[in-house]
Amino acid sequence: MTSLYLVGYRGCGKTTVARLLGDRLGWPAFDADELLEQQAGQTIREIFALEGEAGFRDRESQVVRELTAREPIVVSWGGGVILREENRTALRTSGHIVWLRARAETLIKRIEQDPTTGARRPNLTAGGGIEEVKQLLAVREPIYAALANLIVDVDDNAPPAIAQHIAAWLVTQQEGRQ
Template identity: 40%
Template sequence: MQRNSKSTPAPTEGGKASAKQRPIVLVGLMGVGKSTVGKRLAARMGLPFVDADEAIEEAAGMTITEIFERYGEAHFRDGERRVIARLIDGVPKVIATGGGAFIQEETRALILECATAIWLDADIDVLVDRVSRREGRPLLKGRNARDVLFELSAIRNPVYALAPIHVRSVAAPHEATVDTIVKALHA
C-alpha cells in the first residue's frame, strides 16, 4: 500500500469534505476486484456500495456489451462519465468503476476532486485468472486476455498512479485487500 505524493490533501472543515466523508472510488484494470472488494469494503465501513457499470446498464436499459456494439466506446465513456458524476454526490459510499473510467480526463478530474480514489493493482497472472471467470468484457472479445491486459496495463497504470492511494490486490482472500484499504484510509 502506498500513498501517492502527487495528490492534494482532502479538503477539511473549511473545504468540501474530509476523506472520511467523501465517496471512495475504486479504480484499476478489469479483474482486479473492484466490485468484489468494493462490496466487502462498503460492508466493513457501514457504507452503501454502488457498481458504476451496473448503474450505467440500468440508466441505459442495456448491457455494457450492447452499448459498445450499438454505439461504440466513445458513447459509452460519455454515459459513464455522466453516471459517475451522479454517483459522486457528496454522500459517503464505495463506488467501483469500470477499468477505463479513470483513464478519461473529465471523469478522472471529477473523481480526484470530489472523492477518494484508490488504485487497486494486481499482477497480470492474477488478472488473467480472474477475468477468465466472467464473460461479457467488451475489450476482451475475440482477443487473448493476457495480451489485452498487458497492453492496457502499459497504457493505464501510469494514469491509475494518479490516485492518492495505491493498494496491491494479490491472490489471497479479498478480506486482505479490504484490510489494506482500511489501513490506508486511516493513515
C-alpha cells in the first residue's frame, strides 16, 4: 500500500501532523530529519558545519532511499527534500504527497517558538529570519506545488483538524485505486 508523505517548509507542522496521522492510520510514522540525525550521531547543524550543505543533502537522499522502500508508512520529510530530482522521483513513485502550505509570517513564528529544533538547524542564507523564509519559499513553492497530490493550508487550522482532513482525503484516494 502506498505511503503518506508530508512536505513543506520548516515549521509548517509536518512532524506534529505525521504523528497524529500515524496513530490514526496505524502506520509507523518516521521523521526524516530525526532519522538522519540518529544515523549520523550529529545534529543537522553539526553536519552542515562539517560536511557543508552538499554532505547533508547526500545523507538526506540516503534516508529517502531507505524510507521510500518501506510501505505503508507516514513520513515527515525535511523541508529541502524536494530540491533533488532523485528524491522527488522516489517520493512520487511510492507515496501520496501532501504539502502543508503556510505563509512566511506563520512559519517564522512557529520556527522561533519551537525550542526543540532551533538550535539543531542552521540558517541556509547569510541573513536568516523572515527574509530567508521568503527567499526560499519563492524558489520552493512552485516545486512543492508541482509535486503535491494534495495542498492543505495550515495557517488557521489546528493539527487535529489538518490530520482529519488529510485522512479523509486519503480514503478517497484509496477508493479510487480499487
